[in-house]
Amino acid sequence: MEKIEFVDLKSQSEIIGDTILNAINGVISHGRFIMGPEIEALETKLADYTNAKYCITCSSGTDALLMALMTLGIGPGDAVFTTPFTFIATAEVVSLLGATPVFVDIEKDTFNIDPVLLEQAIEKVIKKETGRLNPKCIIPVDIFGLPADYQRINKIADKFDLMVIEDAAQSLGSSMGQQRAGNLADIAATSFFPAKPLGCYGDGGAVFTNDKDYFEKLISIRVHGKGSHKYDNARIGINGRLDTLQAAVLIEKLNIFQSEIEKRNNIAKIYATELADLVQVQKIPHGYSSAWAQFSFLSDKREKIIQVLKQRSIPHAIYYPKPLHLQPAFLCLDYKIGDFIVAETVSTNILSIPMHPYLADAQIDYIICAVKDAVI
Numbered sequence: 396m397e398k399i400e401f402v403d404l405k406s407q408s409e410i411i412g413d414t415i416l417n418a419i420n421g422v423i424s425h426g427r428f429i430m431g432p433e434i435e436a437l438e439t440k441l442a443d444y445t446n447a448k449y450c451i452t453c454s455s456g457t458d459a460l461l462m463a464l465m466t467l468g469i470g471p472g473d474a475v476f477t478t479p480f481t482f483i484a485t486a487e488v489v490s491l492l493g494a495t496p497v498f499v500d501i502e503k504d505t506f507n508i509d510p511v512l513l514e515q516a517i518e519k520v521i522k523k524e525t526g527r528l529n530p531k532c533i534i535p536v537d538i539f540g541l542p543a544d545y546q547r548i549n550k551i552a553d554k555f556d557l558m559v560i561e562d563a564a565q566s567l568g569s570s571m572g573q574q575r576a577g578n579l580a581d582i583a584a585t586s587f588f589p590a591k592p593l594g595c596y597g598d599g600g601a602v603f604t605n606d607k608d609y610f611e612k613l614i615s616i617r618v619h620g621k622g623s624h625k626y627d628n629a630r631i632g633i634n635g636r637l638d639t640l641q642a643a644v645l646i647e648k649l650n651i652f653q654s655e656i657e658k659r660n661n662i663a664k665i666y667a668t669e670l671a672d673l674v675q676v677q678k679i680p681h682g683y684s685s686a687w688a689q690f691s692f693l694s695d696k697r698e699k700i701i702q703v704l705k706q707r708s709i710p711h712a713i714y715y716p717k718p719l720h721l722q723p724a725f726l727c728l729d730y731k732i733g734d735f736i737v738a739e740t741v742s743t744n745i746l747s748i749p750m751h752p753y754l755a756d757a758q759i760d761y762i763i764c765a766v767k768d769a770v771i
């Protein structure tokens with residue numbers, strides 16, 4: 396049996412490596428490294444894939460979130476509601492703009508933001524129980540590739556006149572009903588970090604929207620707030636472009652992306668069936684599908700499982716060992732242990748096992764067997 400990888404980029408490059416090299420050579424020969432023709436070609440393909448009207452590629456998932464918040468004019472005094480059970484970038488960009496992240500606990504079975512608690516948190520802010528903040532925006536995260544409950548979240552947003560930014564960094568390739576991730580809220584942000592379901596060979600990201608006004612602002616913000624031409628600056632923006640080389644890589648990877656998502660789903664089905672009675676696997680609600688950025692489960696025997704996985708050279712990861720409200724970076728927000736019990740408990744018991752489209756049957760069996768041996 397071959398060595399098990401947590402995320403396997405080598406097998407993929409054995410399949411499409413030559414076409415990727417050709418695409419890279421194509422960029423080197425035309426020489427348009429910044430905003431070359433591959434950028435627009437990729438944006439068209441991604442918009443087709445998600446069925447969003449507009450796609451704006453950019454330099455990373457973090458910058459995609461930042462550009463989305465800037466487009467909505469989020470700044471000092473604004474409250475942005477989000478989950479504490481996510482990667483730091485989700486809330487970091489809120490603070491970077493001088494706005495205030497307001498954390499809301501997660502559901503214990505999907506690990507996504509809890510809509511009931513979200514509504515309570517918004518009402519608290521409106522009643523000024525949590526300082527003088529203006530509720531402006533919600534950033535649900537599609538954790539591990541599973542879309543949050545946008546049916547309820549978008550309704551709550553309408554009720555309180557808030558905007559919703561979907562953090563789809565982990566969820567490109569998933570769906571809610573007939574709609575794909577990247578098209579579930581006012582604006583969506585995704586990441587092409589190499590280990591994400593659709594990864595490039597460096598940093599990259601994209602923003603999606605159906606709103607023409609947002610689209611035009613995003614185009615401007617991506618290049619230093621440009622106006623009608625490069626040296627006309629209509630607003631403050633960033634240097635947020637995706638490299639042409641990365642776009643060329645992504646175009647080739649997108650060709651096999653859907654088949655990779657299907658493979659991830661097949662593996663997840665086997666994992667879920669075999670492990671259901673032993674650990675608490677992430678629940679995928681009816682009508683939803685996941686992109687399976689990670690396959691994660693809860694177990695109060697996590698240490699024991701990790702020990703066995705280590706003995707058998709099976710890679711694993713803990714996403715996330717410490718929820719954001721307890722991170723030193725957010726000390727100034729004055730949260731404390733016990734504020735978000737579900738996120739805290741999940742952080743203590745969560746474990747992710749290898750998940751990528753190129754896991755062989757024997758490897759899958761070997762991993763399942765190790766978890767079984769550890770908990771039985």
Ligand SMILES: *Cc1c(COP(=O)(O)O)cnc(C)c1O
Pocket residue numbers: 455456457458481482484485536562564565586587588598599600
């Ligand atoms: C990876 C990730 C990001 C940031 O993406 P980068 O491309 O690394 O900047 C943001 N949010 C979530 C939930 C992520 O997993």
